[in-house]
Amino acid sequence: MSHICLVTDIQDGQAKAYPYKDRDLIVVRRGLNVYGYVNRCPHAGTDLNWQDDQFMTDDEQYLMCFTHGALFEPETGKCVAGPCAGAHLSEVSLEVENGKVYLAG
Ligand code: FES
Structure with a gap:
Protein backbone atom coordinates (compact mmCIF):
# COMPACT_ATOMS: atom_id res chain seq x y z
CA MET A 1 0.00 0.00 0.00
CA SER A 2 1.25 3.42 -0.90
CA HIS A 3 1.33 5.91 1.98
CA ILE A 4 -0.22 9.32 1.21
CA CYS A 5 -0.40 11.31 4.42
CA LEU A 6 -1.72 11.31 7.97
CA VAL A 7 -5.42 11.95 8.54
CA THR A 8 -4.38 14.82 10.81
CA ASP A 9 -2.38 16.45 8.00
CA ILE A 10 -5.76 17.59 6.67
CA GLN A 11 -7.91 19.94 8.72
CA ASP A 12 -11.32 18.40 9.46
CA GLY A 13 -13.77 19.55 6.78
CA GLN A 14 -11.00 20.48 4.36
CA ALA A 15 -9.15 18.79 1.50
CA LYS A 16 -5.58 18.61 0.26
CA ALA A 17 -3.91 17.58 -2.98
CA TYR A 18 -1.17 14.96 -3.27
CA PRO A 19 0.72 13.78 -6.35
CA TYR A 20 -1.07 10.93 -8.10
CA LYS A 21 -0.25 9.59 -11.58
CA ASP A 22 -0.60 12.44 -14.09
CA ARG A 23 -3.10 14.43 -11.95
CA ASP A 24 -3.35 15.26 -8.27
CA LEU A 25 -5.25 13.15 -5.79
CA ILE A 26 -7.70 15.13 -3.65
CA VAL A 27 -8.04 13.78 -0.14
CA VAL A 28 -11.09 15.13 1.71
CA ARG A 29 -11.39 14.71 5.47
CA ARG A 30 -14.68 14.39 7.33
CA GLY A 31 -13.91 13.61 10.96
CA LEU A 32 -11.94 10.37 10.97
CA ASN A 33 -13.02 9.46 7.44
CA VAL A 34 -11.21 10.39 4.25
CA TYR A 35 -12.35 10.25 0.62
CA GLY A 36 -10.13 10.31 -2.45
CA TYR A 37 -10.80 11.71 -5.92
CA VAL A 38 -8.76 12.50 -8.99
CA ASN A 39 -8.41 16.27 -9.31
CA ARG A 40 -10.22 16.45 -12.63
CA CYS A 41 -13.63 18.04 -13.09
CA PRO A 42 -16.05 15.85 -15.11
CA HIS A 43 -17.34 18.98 -16.85
CA ALA A 44 -14.37 20.36 -18.79
CA GLY A 45 -11.50 18.38 -17.30
CA THR A 46 -9.77 21.16 -15.39
CA ASP A 47 -8.34 20.97 -11.89
CA LEU A 48 -11.05 21.83 -9.37
CA ASN A 49 -8.92 24.30 -7.45
CA TRP A 50 -7.46 27.64 -8.50
CA GLN A 51 -5.11 27.92 -5.51
CA ASP A 52 -3.20 25.27 -3.57
CA ASP A 53 -5.56 23.12 -1.51
CA GLN A 54 -8.57 25.42 -2.09
CA PHE A 55 -11.24 22.80 -2.79
CA MET A 56 -14.08 23.42 -0.36
CA THR A 57 -16.97 25.85 -0.29
CA ASP A 58 -16.82 28.37 2.56
CA ASP A 59 -19.28 26.30 4.61
CA GLU A 60 -17.19 23.14 3.95
CA GLN A 61 -20.27 21.26 2.70
CA GLU A 75 -18.59 11.55 0.60
CA THR A 76 -19.59 10.41 -2.89
CA GLY A 77 -17.97 12.74 -5.44
CA LYS A 78 -21.38 13.26 -7.03
CA CYS A 79 -21.99 16.62 -8.68
CA VAL A 80 -25.14 18.07 -7.12
CA ALA A 81 -25.14 21.49 -8.79
CA GLY A 82 -23.55 23.17 -11.77
CA PRO A 83 -22.99 22.29 -15.42
CA CYS A 84 -22.18 18.60 -14.79
CA ALA A 85 -24.94 17.82 -12.25
CA GLY A 86 -25.30 14.06 -11.87
CA ALA A 87 -21.73 13.31 -12.99
CA HIS A 88 -19.10 12.02 -10.58
CA LEU A 89 -15.51 12.76 -9.74
CA SER A 90 -13.30 9.74 -10.35
CA GLU A 91 -12.96 7.99 -7.00
CA VAL A 92 -9.63 6.73 -5.69
CA SER A 93 -10.04 4.14 -2.93
CA LEU A 94 -8.20 4.97 0.27
CA GLU A 95 -7.60 3.04 3.46
CA VAL A 96 -6.83 4.39 6.91
CA GLU A 97 -4.70 2.44 9.33
CA ASN A 98 -3.45 3.86 12.62
CA GLY A 99 -4.23 7.37 11.43
CA LYS A 100 -2.26 6.95 8.21
CA VAL A 101 -3.89 7.26 4.78
CA TYR A 102 -2.94 4.78 2.07
CA LEU A 103 -4.00 4.07 -1.47
CA ALA A 104 -6.13 0.93 -1.22
CA GLY A 105 -4.96 -2.23 -2.90
S1 FES B 1 -14.73 22.55 -15.56
FE1 FES B 1 -15.55 22.24 -13.58
S2 FES B 1 -17.50 23.14 -13.65
FE2 FES B 1 -16.69 23.43 -15.65
Whole structure:
Protein backbone atom coordinates (compact mmCIF):
# COMPACT_ATOMS: atom_id res chain seq x y z
CA MET A 1 0.00 0.00 0.00
CA SER A 2 1.25 3.42 -0.90
CA HIS A 3 1.33 5.91 1.98
CA ILE A 4 -0.22 9.32 1.21
CA CYS A 5 -0.40 11.31 4.42
CA LEU A 6 -1.72 11.31 7.97
CA VAL A 7 -5.42 11.95 8.54
CA THR A 8 -4.38 14.82 10.81
CA ASP A 9 -2.38 16.45 8.00
CA ILE A 10 -5.76 17.59 6.67
CA GLN A 11 -7.91 19.94 8.72
CA ASP A 12 -11.32 18.40 9.46
CA GLY A 13 -13.77 19.55 6.78
CA GLN A 14 -11.00 20.48 4.36
CA ALA A 15 -9.15 18.79 1.50
CA LYS A 16 -5.58 18.61 0.26
CA ALA A 17 -3.91 17.58 -2.98
CA TYR A 18 -1.17 14.96 -3.27
CA PRO A 19 0.72 13.78 -6.35
CA TYR A 20 -1.07 10.93 -8.10
CA LYS A 21 -0.25 9.59 -11.58
CA ASP A 22 -0.60 12.44 -14.09
CA ARG A 23 -3.10 14.43 -11.95
CA ASP A 24 -3.35 15.26 -8.27
CA LEU A 25 -5.25 13.15 -5.79
CA ILE A 26 -7.70 15.13 -3.65
CA VAL A 27 -8.04 13.78 -0.14
CA VAL A 28 -11.09 15.13 1.71
CA ARG A 29 -11.39 14.71 5.47
CA ARG A 30 -14.68 14.39 7.33
CA GLY A 31 -13.91 13.61 10.96
CA LEU A 32 -11.94 10.37 10.97
CA ASN A 33 -13.02 9.46 7.44
CA VAL A 34 -11.21 10.39 4.25
CA TYR A 35 -12.35 10.25 0.62
CA GLY A 36 -10.13 10.31 -2.45
CA TYR A 37 -10.80 11.71 -5.92
CA VAL A 38 -8.76 12.50 -8.99
CA ASN A 39 -8.41 16.27 -9.31
CA ARG A 40 -10.22 16.45 -12.63
CA CYS A 41 -13.63 18.04 -13.09
CA PRO A 42 -16.05 15.85 -15.11
CA HIS A 43 -17.34 18.98 -16.85
CA ALA A 44 -14.37 20.36 -18.79
CA GLY A 45 -11.50 18.38 -17.30
CA THR A 46 -9.77 21.16 -15.39
CA ASP A 47 -8.34 20.97 -11.89
CA LEU A 48 -11.05 21.83 -9.37
CA ASN A 49 -8.92 24.30 -7.45
CA TRP A 50 -7.46 27.64 -8.50
CA GLN A 51 -5.11 27.92 -5.51
CA ASP A 52 -3.20 25.27 -3.57
CA ASP A 53 -5.56 23.12 -1.51
CA GLN A 54 -8.57 25.42 -2.09
CA PHE A 55 -11.24 22.80 -2.79
CA MET A 56 -14.08 23.42 -0.36
CA THR A 57 -16.97 25.85 -0.29
CA ASP A 58 -16.82 28.37 2.56
CA ASP A 59 -19.28 26.30 4.61
CA GLU A 60 -17.19 23.14 3.95
CA GLN A 61 -20.27 21.26 2.70
CA TYR A 62 -19.05 20.67 -0.87
CA LEU A 63 -16.00 20.37 -3.03
CA MET A 64 -16.21 23.09 -5.64
CA CYS A 65 -14.80 23.39 -9.14
CA PHE A 66 -13.64 26.95 -9.42
CA THR A 67 -13.77 26.91 -13.22
CA HIS A 68 -17.57 27.00 -13.56
CA GLY A 69 -18.78 26.45 -9.99
CA ALA A 70 -19.85 22.78 -9.94
CA LEU A 71 -20.47 21.42 -6.43
CA PHE A 72 -19.61 17.85 -5.40
CA GLU A 73 -20.58 15.81 -2.33
CA PRO A 74 -17.42 15.05 -0.33
CA GLU A 75 -18.59 11.55 0.60
CA THR A 76 -19.59 10.41 -2.89
CA GLY A 77 -17.97 12.74 -5.44
CA LYS A 78 -21.38 13.26 -7.03
CA CYS A 79 -21.99 16.62 -8.68
CA VAL A 80 -25.14 18.07 -7.12
CA ALA A 81 -25.14 21.49 -8.79
CA GLY A 82 -23.55 23.17 -11.77
CA PRO A 83 -22.99 22.29 -15.42
CA CYS A 84 -22.18 18.60 -14.79
CA ALA A 85 -24.94 17.82 -12.25
CA GLY A 86 -25.30 14.06 -11.87
CA ALA A 87 -21.73 13.31 -12.99
CA HIS A 88 -19.10 12.02 -10.58
CA LEU A 89 -15.51 12.76 -9.74
CA SER A 90 -13.30 9.74 -10.35
CA GLU A 91 -12.96 7.99 -7.00
CA VAL A 92 -9.63 6.73 -5.69
CA SER A 93 -10.04 4.14 -2.93
CA LEU A 94 -8.20 4.97 0.27
CA GLU A 95 -7.60 3.04 3.46
CA VAL A 96 -6.83 4.39 6.91
CA GLU A 97 -4.70 2.44 9.33
CA ASN A 98 -3.45 3.86 12.62
CA GLY A 99 -4.23 7.37 11.43
CA LYS A 100 -2.26 6.95 8.21
CA VAL A 101 -3.89 7.26 4.78
CA TYR A 102 -2.94 4.78 2.07
CA LEU A 103 -4.00 4.07 -1.47
CA ALA A 104 -6.13 0.93 -1.22
CA GLY A 105 -4.96 -2.23 -2.90
S1 FES B 1 -14.73 22.55 -15.56
FE1 FES B 1 -15.55 22.24 -13.58
S2 FES B 1 -17.50 23.14 -13.65
FE2 FES B 1 -16.69 23.43 -15.65
